Amino acid sequence: MAPQFEIAGKNVFVAGHRGLVGRAVTQHLIREGANVLTASRADLDLRDQAATKVFLKDTVPDAVIVAAATVGGILANSTYPVDFLNDNLLIESNLISGAHECGIDRLLFLGSSCIYPREAPQPMREDALLTGPLEPTNQWYAVAKIAGIMLCRAYRAQYGRSYIAAMPTNLYGPGDNFDLNTSHVIPALMRKIDAAARERRPSVEIWGTGTPLREFMHVDDLASAIVFLLKTYDEAEHINVGSGQEVSIAELANILSGVIGYDGKLVFDRSKPDGSPRKALDSTRLAALGWTPNYSLTEGLKQTYAWYRHEFGEAGSDVGAA
Numbered sequence: 001m002a003p004q005f006e007i008a009g010k011n012v013f014v015a016g017h018r019g020l021v022g023r024a025v026t027q028h029l030i031r032e033g034a035n036v037l038t039a040s041r042a043d044l045d046l047r048d049q050a051a052t053k054v055f056l057k058d059t060v061p062d063a064v065i066v067a068a069a070t071v072g073g074i075l076a077n078s079t080y081p082v083d084f085l086n087d088n089l090l091i092e093s094n095l096i097s098g099a100h101e102c103g104i105d106r107l108l109f110l111g112s113s114c115i116y117p118r119e120a121p122q123p124m125r126e127d128a129l130l131t132g133p134l135e136p137t138n139q140w141y142a143v144a145k146i147a148g149i150m151l152c153r154a155y156r157a158q159y160g161r162s163y164i165a166a167m168p169t170n171l172y173g174p175g176d177n178f179d180l181n182t183s184h185v186i187p188a189l190m191r192k193i194d195a196a197a198r199e200r201r202p203s204v205e206i207w208g209t210g211t212p213l214r215e216f217m218h219v220d221d222l223a224s225a226i227v228f229l230l231k232t233y234d235e236a237e238h239i240n241v242g243s244g245q246e247v248s249i250a251e252l253a254n255i256l257s258g259v260i261g262y263d264g265k266l267v268f269d270r271s272k273p274d275g276s277p278r279k280a281l282d283s284t285r286l287a288a289l290g291w292t293p294n295y296s297l298t299e300g301l302k303q304t305y306a307w308y309r310h311e312f313g314e315a316g317s318d319v320g321a322a
């Protein structure tokens with residue numbers, strides 16, 4: 001397929017470049033020959049509409065990638081509903097409307113698999129959007145993400161803008177958030193099992209029943225998909241980005257124990273929430289365009305754990321976290 005958007009030599013603003021996704025996307029874009037523009041949160045709070053518009057007017061990027069968001073695991077999502085709804089509405093609205101007002105014609109917005117109804121048929125196709133009630137633990141975040149999809153569609157419908165929306169599955173990889181109060185399951189279990197192994201503890205606590213199923217993707221695969229979509233995808237409908245690699249939380253904990261070399265017991269704390277019973281993405285449309293992921297789950301976890309050990313060393317990640 002002929003590229004619709006040539007990346008080499010273009011100025012691309014990666015909003016959220018210090019995050020898990022933003023970091024990986026920045027590296028991929030640089031490899032493709034793009035000139036990546038960034039702004040730290042200290043210099044530009046993307047919840048500030050006027051400041052965001054000034055930044056976009058001054059820099060005039062050729063394209064914007066919206067990888068900035070208030071992001072977190074099941075506990076953070078339930079504990080901070082205002083932050084997950086309001087911050088995300090503000091960030092996406094300021095970036096999408098700001099891009100339009102500054103004449104920027106190419107933008108990629110990142111949503112999440114949690115936009116789909118809790119009871120959607122599995123694996124979930126794009127057309128399952130808005131067909132039923134959301135999972136309560138992340139409904140605030142999901143509503144903000146659905147609004148972001150609709151905003152991209154609205155600018156396309158009213159002004160012909162080439163704004164697209166990609167829905168990634170659960171992610172992991174180097175640079176993830178390892179704070180046990182706010183992280184997703186993979187960094188949380190990597191940190192907990194690593195600490196238990198080093199301290200020779202007999203057991204590790206896993207939240208919930210261990211039965212929920214999750215599909216996991218390495219962040220380098222997502223970054224590769226984002227660059228692919230930025231170059232080639234130009235449709236109103238959002239597009240799923242999944243790996244097809246689905247495991248239960250109990251299976252995940254076992255795989256991680258093997259990667260880390262831990263042979264203690266996994267104890268399930270049923271007082272903690274399970275969240276969605278299953279949220280696998282149907283990524284048939286993306287595959288039909290010619291993109292496939294590279295990492296197996298075990299290889300991705302090994303690579304991420306090697307990074308974790310290198311980053312945090314013998315102390316683990318106990319610095320600055322709960």
Ligand SMILES: NC(=O)C1=CN([C@@H]2O[C@H](COP(=O)(O)OP(=O)(O)OC[C@H]3O[C@@H](n4cnc5c(N)ncnc54)[C@H](OP(=O)(O)O)[C@@H]3O)[C@@H](O)[C@H]2O)C=CC1
Pocket residue numbers: 015016017018019020021022040041042044045046047066067068069070071091110111112113168169170171172177184
């Ligand atoms: N992680 C996952 O499993 C999944 C993530 N996604 C989506 O991918 C995108 C990226 O997520 P991820 O990389 O994991 O998230 P991170 O939390 O790792 O990164 C988010 C980035 O956004 C920045 N940011 C947040 N709020 C503001 C603000 N008010 N002003 C300026 N910058 C801000 C952060 O800045 P700072 O570095 O200063 O904190 C950080 O760089 C999000 O849209 C998320 O919804 C989708 C599915 C799964």
Ligand SMILES: C[C@H]1O[C@H](OP(=O)(O)OP(=O)(O)OC[C@H]2O[C@@H](n3cnc4c(=O)[nH]c(N)nc43)[C@H](O)[C@@H]2O)[C@@H](O)[C@@H](O)C1=O
Pocket residue numbers: 072073074075077112113114138141142169170171182183184185186188189205206207208212214249272273274275276
């Ligand atoms: C990406 C995605 O991420 C979130 O949805 P989630 O998939 O439910 O999130 P999670 O990674 O936190 O949990 C997955 C499963 O794992 C179990 N679990 C076990 N032990 C730990 C643990 O120690 N920490 C965490 N966080 N979870 C644990 C946990 O109980 C749950 O059953 C939303 O933010 C959503 O909005 C979103 O987009």
